Amino acid sequence: SQTIHQWPATLVQPVGSPLSLECTVEGTSNPNLYWYRQAAGRGLQLLFYSVGIGQISSEVPQNLSASRPQDRQFILSSKKLLLSDSGFYLCAWSPSGRETGELFFGEGSRLTVL
Amino acid sequence: GQNIDQPTEMTATEGAIVQINCTYQTSGFNGLFWYQQHAGEAPTFLSYNVLDGLEEKGRFSSFLSRSKGYSYLLLKELQMKDSASYLCAVMDSNYQLIWGAGTKLIIKP
Numbered sequence: 001s002q003t004i005h006q007w008p009a010t011l012v013q014p015v016g017s018p019l020s021l022e023c024t025v026e027g028t029s030n031p032n033l034y035w036y037r038q039a040a041g042r043g044l045q046l047l048f049y050s051v052g053i054g055q056i057s058s059e060v061p062q063n064l065s066a067s068r069p070q071d072r073q074f075i076l077s078s079k080k081l082l083l084s085d086s087g088f089y090l091c092a093w094s095p096s097g098r099e100t101g102e103l104f105f106g107e108g109s110r111l112t113v114l
Numbered sequence: 115g116q117n118i119d120q121p122t123e124m125t126a127t128e129g130a131i132v133q134i135n136c137t138y139q140t141s142g143f144n145g146l147f148w149y150q151q152h153a154g155e156a157p158t159f160l161s162y163n164v165l166d167g168l169e170e171k172g173r174f175s176s177f178l179s180r181s182k183g184y185s186y187l188l189l190k191e192l193q194m195k196d197s198a199s200y201l202c203a204v205m206d207s208n209y210q211l212i213w214g215a216g217t218k219l220i221i222k223p
Binding site for chain 2: 041042043044045046090101102103104105106107108110
């Protein structure tokens with residue numbers, strides 16, 4: 001069966017510090033991978049998605065970047081965090097080869113920037 | 115612009131029935147999805163509608179009217195564990211999901 005894990009689950013970082021959130025998927029090949037941010041009272045905001053190794057699409061201009069160094073690994077990074085980067089970050093995957101809205105989410109990472 | 119509207123919060127009684135509405139305006143339509151999200155956890159998939167009508171899955175049902183840009187999620191025989199946020203999402207013509215802000219459902223004994 002397929003599983004998805006992301007870490008760390010929670011982190012508190014000072015403004016200006018770097019960030020790295022990691023997500024891995026097991027039990028499937030060439031998944032579509034996504035990074036979302038969820039702010040309180042707002043819908044999920046798609047930050048990045050990837051259909052293959054090294055292929056990253058950014059949905060909104062921001063202080064963040066993403067990389068996919070391996071087929072089932074997706075990393076969200078920042079060189080210098082801003083207060084506005086605080087939020088709940090979710091990694092998700094969907095099967096490749098067909099468009100589907102059924103996403104499978106990781107456990108989430110709650111980031112607080114102070 | 116693209117927009118998904120759903121009530122911010124609803125309250126219902128254990129054992130009762132509740133209907134959560136969702137209206138949408140999107141660039142094209144390739145399906146509507148409902149997800150459940152417990153506090154502090156990730157969303158989990160509940161249902162998918164692409165054709166008009168009612169889809170039933172146990173205690174949960176989801177309805178779609180494409181001409182009205184409207185859907186609802188119906189929860190029957192409410193249990194305390196149904197307390198969660200319910201997210202409505204629409205897949206647009208570019209196969210991107212547009213998400214509503216979610217409806218927080220509070221179940222009272």
